[in-house]
Amino acid sequence: MDTTLATFEQDVIKASLLAPVLVDFWAPWCGPCKSLGPLLEKLEAEAAGKWKLVKVNVDENHELATHFQVRSIPHVIAFAEGQPVDQFVGVLSEGQLREFLERLVPQGAPASRVDAQTALAEGRREDAYALLQDALAYDPGFDDARMDRIEMLLEDNRIDEARNEVDLLSPKTTQGIDARFNAIKTRLDAVDAAAELPPTDALEARVAQHPEDLEARFDLASALIARRKYAGALEHLLEIVQRDRAFREDIGRKTMLSVFDLAAHQPELVAQWRRKLSASLN
Numbered sequence: 001m002d003t004t005l006a007t008f009e010q011d012v013i014k015a016s017l018l019a020p021v022l023v024d025f026w027a028p029w030c031g032p033c034k035s036l037g038p039l040l041e042k043l044e045a046e047a048a049g050k051w052k053l054v055k056v057n058v059d060e061n062h063e064l065a066t067h068f069q070v071r072s073i074p075h076v077i078a079f080a081e082g083q084p085v086d087q088f089v090g091v092l093s094e095g096q097l098r099e100f101l102e103r104l105v106p107q108g109a110p111a112s113r114v115d116a117q118t119a120l121a122e123g124r125r126e127d128a129y130a131l132l133q134d135a136l137a138y139d140p141g142f143d144d145a146r147m148d149r150i151e152m153l154l155e156d157n158r159i160d161e162a163r164n165e166v167d168l169l170s171p172k173t174t175q176g177i178d179a180r181f182n183a184i185k186t187r188l189d190a191v192d193a194a195a196e197l198p199p200t201d202a203l204e205a206r207v208a209q210h211p212e213d214l215e216a217r218f219d220l221a222s223a224l225i226a227r228r229k230y231a232g233a234l235e236h237l238l239e240i241v242q243r244d245r246a247f248r249e250d251i252g253r254k255t256m257l258s259v260f261d262l263a264a265h266q267p268e269l270v271a272q273w274r275r276k277l278s279a280s281l282n
Helices: 008-017 031-047 062-067 094-104 108-121 125-138 143-155 159-166 179-196 200-209 214-226 230-243 251-262 267-281
Strands: 021-026 052-057 075-080 083-089
Touching: 008 021, 008 052, 008 075, 021 031, 031 052, 031 094, 075 094, 083 094, 108 125, 108 143, 125 143, 143 159, 143 179, 159 179, 179 214, 179 251, 200 214, 214 230, 214 251, 230 251, 230 267, 251 267
Parallel strands: 021 052
Antiparallel strands: 021 075, 075 083
8 A cells, every 4th residue: 555644654553553564765767676575565465464564655755765864775763662663775585575474474472462453453353362362471560562462351251361461471560560451450459349338329428518529439430430531530530630640649640640641542531631631730
């Protein structure tokens, strides 16, 4: 597929979060490009989704060529996890290209995780569960794949199964500073808290009667997080931030950050509340 400056972020940066992307900078007048292009297309077809080819016509996209310091073509840059990770200039043989791709395309457990992410993006949820299980069978200590699975279980409200998976995470994740794990912990803590709290309508009445009661606001936010009503939870968490940053060691702001991760599938909601939080902190 072809891309432009306007679509580059979607076609390359975001796409490379699911699978590696090769960006082929070329031009119609470039003889070597006419040799490399079809070979890349052939290998992409063989790969069956394990990596993606995107083409940039440098004559029509000077800004992109300048940004990536493309001075000679063909010039191929490989992206993974949203970042450029490797590149080459000129024409490689098929064997050399295969070696290049072997370094780029995940194998074993990482490959199963990539396939799971692709399945999830395509709406094949059960396939994604199975592929993540394959990844964990290859490598039980592959915490990124396990957290993918935990996040899916939480989205599907399979709380007990999610807890069981959390118990299998390594100490480097559970005892370190990991934003994804903190978000998972926030949801599970909210579920635990909600089980001991009064009904949501009673909490709402308590907050309405005593707006300054930050403990009540945090209880209500926890109940809403447990029910995945993130917009309502963020409203009360922001109120805590605005009223008292020191309350429970800045728990309002810290919990908002975790909710942003929990609500990552709602980018407009997250962007809106990130702006509000930033404005409150300035």
